Amino acid sequence: MRVTFTVNGRTRQADDVWEGESLLYVLRERLGLPGSKNACEQGECGSCTVRLDGVPVCACLVAAGQAEGREVLTVEGQAAHAARRSRDRDQDPRQHEDTPNAALSPVQQAFVDAGAVQCGFCTPGLIVAAGHLLEHNPDPSDEDIREALSGNLCRCTGYGTIMDAVRLAAARKSEEVRA
Amino acid sequence: MDFLRPAGWEEALAAKAEHPGAVPIAGGTDVMVDLNFGRRRPAHLLDLTRIRDLFEWEAGEESVRLGACVPYTTILERLRTELPGLALASHTVASPQIRNRGSIGGNLGTASPAGDAHPALLAAGAEVEAESVRGVRRIPVDAFYTGVKRNALAPDELIRAVHVQKADGPQQYAKAGPRNAMVIAVCALGLALHPATRTVRTGIGSAAPTPVRAAAAEEFLNAALDEGGYWDSGAALDASVAGHFAELCAAACAPIDDVRGTARYRRHAVGVLARRTLIWAWESYRGTGRTTEGAS
Numbered sequence: 001m002r003v004t005f006t007v008n009g010r011t012r013q014a015d016d017v018w019e020g021e022s023l024l025y026v027l028r029e030r031l032g033l034p035g036s037k038n039a040c041e042q043g044e045c046g047s048c049t050v051r052l053d054g055v056p057v058c059a060c061l062v063a064a065g066q067a068e069g070r071e072v073l074t075v076e077g078q079a080a081h082a083a084r085r086s087r088d089r090d091q092d093p094r095q096h097e098d099t100p101n102a103a104l105s106p107v108q109q110a111f112v113d114a115g116a117v118q119c120g121f122c123t124p125g126l127i128v129a130a131g132h133l134l135e136h137n138p139d140p141s142d143e144d145i146r147e148a149l150s151g152n153l154c155r156c157t158g159y160g161t162i163m164d165a166v167r168l169a170a171a172r173k174s175e176e177v178r179a
Numbered sequence: 180m181d182f183l184r185p186a187g188w189e190e191a192l193a194a195k196a197e198h199p200g201a202v203p204i205a206g207g208t209d210v211m212v213d214l215n216f217g218r219r220r221p222a223h224l225l226d227l228t229r230i231r232d233l234f235e236w237e238a239g240e241e242s243v244r245l246g247a248c249v250p251y252t253t254i255l256e257r258l259r260t261e262l263p264g265l266a267l268a269s270h271t272v273a274s275p276q277i278r279n280r281g282s283i284g285g286n287l288g289t290a291s292p293a294g295d296a297h298p299a300l301l302a303a304g305a306e307v308e309a310e311s312v313r314g315v316r317r318i319p320v321d322a323f324y325t326g327v328k329r330n331a332l333a334p335d336e337l338i339r340a341v342h343v344q345k346a347d348g349p350q351q352y353a354k355a356g357p358r359n360a361m362v363i364a365v366c367a368l369g370l371a372l373h374p375a376t377r378t379v380r381t382g383i384g385s386a387a388p389t390p391v392r393a394a395a396a397e398e399f400l401n402a403a404l405d406e407g408g409y410w411d412s413g414a415a416l417d418a419s420v421a422g423h424f425a426e427l428c429a430a431a432c433a434p435i436d437d438v439r440g441t442a443r444y445r446r447h448a449v450g451v452l453a454r455r456t457l458i459w460a461w462e463s464y465r466g467t468g469r470t471t472e473g474a475s
C-alpha cells in the first residue's frame with residue numbers, strides 16, 4: 001500500500017508498504033531517515049521515539065497505515081523544529097530573517113556539552129522525548145525529567161549526564177528568556 | 180494482509196461483520212509487538228484510530244463514558260477526580276510513549292490478567308459497551324474476562340466505550356514490580372470505597388487466570404464496617420479487620436509461578452497491597468476531605 005504523511009514539515013510518500021509494517025521501518029528503510037533507532041521493536045527501549053501529531057510515541061508500535069495524513073517529527077527535524085518555534089515566539093519581525101537554521105537544537109547542543117552521548121544509540125529517542133518535555137514544561141524538576149524519560153533506556157551513561165543535559169537545556173532556555 | 184481504515188463507527192462494524200477475523204488496532208502497543216515478532220499474521224487489520232468519537236470521553240451524572248481509544252495519558256491527566264483508581268492505574272502503565280498510545284479498549288481487547296485497567300475497573304464498577312451490526316449490549320466488567328487473554332466479545336463485536344462509575348469515595352491502586360516505570364505487574368490491586376452504598380470493592384490483577392474481585396474479602400469487610408459502625412464514626416480501622424481482609428484477598432488468588440514471580444510471592448504481595456490500599460483509602464475517608472481523590 002501507499003502511505004503519505006508529513007515528516008519534519010515535508011510531505012513524504014512511501015510505496016509498497018507492507019500492511020503490517022511499522023512507522024519505524026518506513027522512516028528508516030523507505031524514507032532514508034535512520035535517526036530513529038531500532039533496538040527492541042517492542043516499546044521497551046524508546047530509541048525509536050518520534051512525535052506523532054506532536055505526541056511522543058514509539059515508532060515501532062505505530063502501524064505505517066496509521067500514520068497516513070498525520071504529522072511526524074523525528075530527530076532529524078529537531079533543529080529546524082526548535083528554530084521555527086523560537087522564531088514564532090519572537091515578537092520582533094526583524095529577527096525572522098536573522099534566525100540561523102541551527103545545525104543542532106538547544107537540547108541536542110546540551111547533550112553534546114554535558115557529555116550525555118556515549119555510543120549514541122539511545123540519543124535520538126532521548127532528544128525527541130526531552131524536546132517534548134521542555135516544550136511543555138520549561139522548568140522541570142528532576143522528578144519530571146525522570147518521568148518524561150522513563151521510557152528511554154541507555155546502556156552506557158548511567159543517566160547522570162543525561163539528567164545534566166536536560167537541566168542544562170532548561171537553564172539555558174530560561175536565561176535566554178530573561179535576557 | 181489488508182489494512183482496513185474505516186472513517187466512522189458504522190463502517191467499522193460493517194467491516195468487522197464482513198471479516199470477523201480482522202484484528203482491530205487502536206494504539207497498537209499490543210498488536211504491533213505481535214506483528215513485529217511474527218506472532219500474528221491476520222488477513223485484515225482494522226484501524227480504529229480514524230474514528231474520532233472513540234477518542235472522546237464524557238462525564239455523566241453517575242458514570243464516565245470513555246471511548247474505546249482514549250489513551251492512558253488522557254485518563255491520568257483529565258479524569259483524576261472522577262476516576263481516581265483508574266487514573267492511578269493508568270499512571271503505572273509502562274512509559275509516557277506507551278501511555279500516549281495505549282488505550283482502555285486495547286487493554287480490554289487483550290484482556291491480559293496483568294492489564295492495569297482491569298483491577299481499577301472491577302473496583303470502581305464498570306460496563307463495557309460492545310457493538311456489532313446485530314446491535315449493542317452492555318457487558319458488566321465482572322463478566323467480561325472469560326479466561327487467560329480471553330474476553331466476552333463475539334467475533335463480530337467491537338468495544339465502543341467503557342462506562343465507569345464515578346468515584347463516590349476514595350480509591351486506590353497499587354502494583355508490585357521491580358521498578359516504577361515499564362513494569363508489567365507481578366501482581367496488582369485496586370480498591371474502591373463506596374460510601375454511598377457502604378460497600379468496598381476490589382480488583383486483583385496478575386494473580387489468577389483473569390482479573391478477579393476478592394468476593395469473600397469484600398463480604399467480610401462490608402459486614403465488619405457495618406457492624407463496627409465505621410461508616411458513621413469514621414473511626415480508625417481495627418488492625419484485625421485490615422489483617423483478615425488482607426488474608427482473604429490473598430486467598431482469592433490462584434496465581435502461577437512465572438518469570439515475574441512465584442505463586443507464593445504473589446499471594447503474599449496481594450495481601451500486603453490489600454492491607455495498604457485499604458488503610459490509605461480508609462484514612463482519606465476519615466480525613467477532613469472524605470474526598471474521592473486517591474493519594475498516589
Ligand SMILES: Cc1cc2nc3c(=O)[nH]c(=O)nc-3n(C[C@H](O)[C@H](O)[C@H](O)COP(=O)(O)OP(=O)(O)OC[C@H]3O[C@@H](n4cnc5c(N)ncnc54)[C@H](O)[C@@H]3O)c2cc1C
Nearest residue numbers: 043205206207208209210273281282285286288294295338
Ligand atoms: C513496552 C510495553 C509496556 C507495557 N506495559 C503495560 C503495563 O504496564 N500495563 C498494562 O496494562 N499494559 C501494558 N502494556 C500493554 C498495552 O500497552 C496495553 O494493553 C494497552 O492498553 C493496549 O492498548 P492499545 O490501544 O495499544 O491496543 P492495541 O494493541 O491496538 O490492541 C490490543 C488488543 O485489543 C483489541 N482491540 C483494540 N481496540 C479494540 C476495540 N475497540 N474493540 C475490540 N477489540 C479491540 C486488538 O485487536 C488487540 O487484540 C505494555 C505494552 C508495551 C509494548
Ligand code: FES
Nearest residue numbers: 041043046048060
Ligand atoms: S525500538 Fe521501539 S521502543 Fe525499542
Ligand code: FES
Nearest residue numbers: 119122154155156
Ligand atoms: S549512549 Fe549508549 S545507549 Fe545511551
